[in-house]
Amino acid sequence: MIRFDHVTKTYPGGTVAVDDLTLEAPRGEITVLVGPSGCGKTTSLRMVNRMVEPTSGTILLDGVDVSTMSQAELRRGIGYVIQHGGLFPHRTIEQNVMTVPRLLGRPRAEARDRARELLEVVGLSPDLASRYPGQLSGGQQQRVGVARALAADPPVLLMDEPFSAVDPVVREQLQDELMSLQAQLQKTILLVTHDIDEAVKLGNRVAVMRVGGRLAQMDEPARLLAEPADDFVASFVGRDRGYRSLAFQDVDVPLHREAAVRMGEPVRGDWRLVVDDESRPLGWIDGSPARGGEDVAAPESLRLGGTLARRGGSLRAYLDAALSSPSRRGVVVDDDGVLVGIVHPSEVLAAIEAAGRAGADDAEGAP
Numbered sequence: 001m002i003r004f005d006h007v008t009k010t011y012p013g014g015t016v017a018v019d020d021l022t023l024e025a026p027r028g029e030i031t032v033l034v035g036p037s038g039c040g041k042t043t044s045l046r047m048v049n050r051m052v053e054p055t056s057g058t059i060l061l062d063g064v065d066v067s068t069m070s071q072a073e074l075r076r077g078i079g080y081v082i083q084h085g086g087l088f089p090h091r092t093i094e095q096n097v098m099t100v101p102r103l104l105g106r107p108r109a110e111a112r113d114r115a116r117e118l119l120e121v122v123g124l125s126p127d128l129a130s131r132y133p134g135q136l137s138g139g140q141q142q143r144v145g146v147a148r149a150l151a152a153d154p155p156v157l158l159m160d161e162p163f164s165a166v167d168p169v170v171r172e173q174l175q176d177e178l179m180s181l182q183a184q185l186q187k188t189i190l191l192v193t194h195d196i197d198e199a200v201k202l203g204n205r206v207a208v209m210r211v212g213g214r215l216a217q218m219d220e221p222a223r224l225l226a227e228p229a230d231d232f233v234a235s236f237v238g239r240d241r242g243y244r245s246l247a248f249q250d251v252d253v254p255l256h257r258e259a260a261v262r263m264g265e266p267v268r269g270d271w272r273l274v275v276d277d278e279s280r281p282l283g284w285i286d287g288s289p290a291r292g293g294e295d296v297a298a299p300e301s302l303r304l305g306g307t308l309a310r311r312g313g314s315l316r317a318y319l320d321a322a323l324s325s326p327s328r329r330g331v332v333v334d335d336d337g338v339l340v341g342i343v344h345p346s347e348v349l350a351a352i353e354a355a356g357r358a359g360a361d362d363a364e365g366a367p
């Protein structure tokens with residue numbers, strides 16, 4: 001666990017970057033620091049591995065004051081990931097990942113094996129090991145940065161805007177990978193971002209900071225969206241927070257069976273869902289004669305667009321699947337992408353209302 005105890009940092013010149021910060025980042029969880037530019041996020045993170053020293057207050061790592069530990073000892077237990085990966089440009093990918101194990105005195109062969117293993121863990125092909133960072137995409141460099149931070153198997157990871165230098169699609173992939181990696185590794189992660197969507201997606205707990213380095217609110221994501229502590233937090237978490245908060249509600253919505261068709265089969269009537277031979281959805285085809293519909297399912301008349309919801313997913317995923325589908329019927333799949341059923345928007349909305357009522361009843365019943 002990382003604990004900030006009344007930590008203040010005033011830089012020479014008088015800027016108060018962090019002001020009396022007290023918070024805990026529990027062991028095995030992702031704690032996110034989020035806030036506008038200049039609110040002291042990076043300064044807070046860097047005080048944990050003593051790249052910056054606090055002016056007052058204490059930071060404890062598993063109960064030990066970090067100022068009493070040698071920097072070398074401290075950093076051995078803390079992986080550090082920054083924007084763009086922070087890789088050494090003149091070293092190969094493999095050498096980059098081997099850096100820390102080599103510094104710790106591990107034999108070269110062992111360090112190399114570990115590097116190869118870690119590249120695989122972060123989803124990179126071993127062919128990339130001999131390339132230089134400049135020969136990789138931004139997303140690949142970021143993955144190498146994560147592999148390098150994990151090389152000494154530190155219990156703690158500090159991540160400073162790790163995904164902000166890549167495009168939104170790659171960012172989402174990297175976020176998903178971090179979440180599945182974390183499910184296996186259960187590191188204590190303190191992550192900085194200015195992106196509230198990233199914060200509520202990744203964080204078990206989210207600390208919102210305001211300029212002047214003060215903590216505005218520390219809560220679980222669902223609570224932050226539902227009950228912002230003040231106007232600053234409310235405006236920072238955004239206008240559509242009601243919709244986004246649905247991401248944290250897993251509720252049963254009735255799944256309907258619907259006969260899907262395969263390519264070449266007749267589709268007259270209404271919108272029909274087209275699936276492949278393994279029952280994986282391919283798209284929708286409009287079979288309505290009134291709308292000039294098709295007779296048989298053909299690739300050129302397939303309408304994509306329409307997100308797929310995972311069975312057991314959140315209300316947000318179900319509602320989005322329904323709203324984004326050209327037929328207004330949401331497609332639900334299992335973990336292998338195989339069709340399991342269809343949801344109707346009205347029933348998703350009914351589930352949202354029911355969840356709201358249950359929440360209100362719980363609140364009333366609370367002591």
Ligand SMILES: Nc1ncnc2c1ncn2[C@@H]1O[C@H](COP(=O)(O)OP(=O)(O)OP(=O)(O)O)[C@@H](O)[C@H]1O
Pocket residue numbers: 011012013015016017035036037038039040041042043044194
């Ligand atoms: N080395 C420094 N010397 C003086 N002032 C600094 C120094 N580093 C940061 N600051 C100031 O401290 C405040 C907090 O900076 P910090 O980088 O911690 O914020 P941040 O929330 O991470 O910002 P961003 O999201 O823009 O990176 C800012 O006003 C910044 O200008």
